[in-house]
Amino acid sequence: QKEVEQNSGPLSVPEGAIASLNCTYSDRGSQSFFWYRQYSGKSPELIMFIYSNGDKEDGRFTAQLNKASQYVSLLIRDSQPSDSATYLCAAYTGGGNKLTFGTGTQLKVEL
């Protein structure tokens, strides 16, 4: 089992809709979780992080964490074509020294 798992997609949503991206992790000791966005050929850029159970909102983005079920999700409201990218979920694993990434979910926002 991979330490951080994501559905590779592509996930297609119409412009203006809510995009929901999911991630599960296997290390129960993981405490901190990150969502990065990566455009093709570019470096990952941080969208937000979360470490407490529940929801965390930042503009159009909401991260949700459920430690009991070991999943993290990212909601993007009012999706725009510029949101089309690969979204990477990451968690600190192995005692906290390593940030482990999922393979990413490709999001396509269609006009």
Next chain:
Amino acid sequence: EAQVTQNPRYLITVTGKKLTVTCSQNMNHEYMSWYRQDPGLGLRQIYYSMNVEVTDKGDVPEGYKVSRKEKRNFPLILESPSPNQTSLYFCASSLGQGAGSPLHFGNGTRLTVT
């Protein structure tokens, strides 16, 4: 401007010819790390460093070396590159580890080994 700088951006080389990819950060970060990214496999950690002269292996360290003689620099060395090291490489740094210390990535180095 706070940034992580990698050089070169693109590199084509031949099997066995030693090369170094440089990485420098100007944010006084303690933690630095190298990742490689391959289709279907995602980002995988090669090596990381928690401070000067402190380095440790990540998930895929074979064929790579690193050094951390100064806080700001963390070069990646391929002593004898092979075609399976063709990949997109990212250097990253953070203040520490944990929620308050997200990784900041360089622009990447696309390496091709023929």
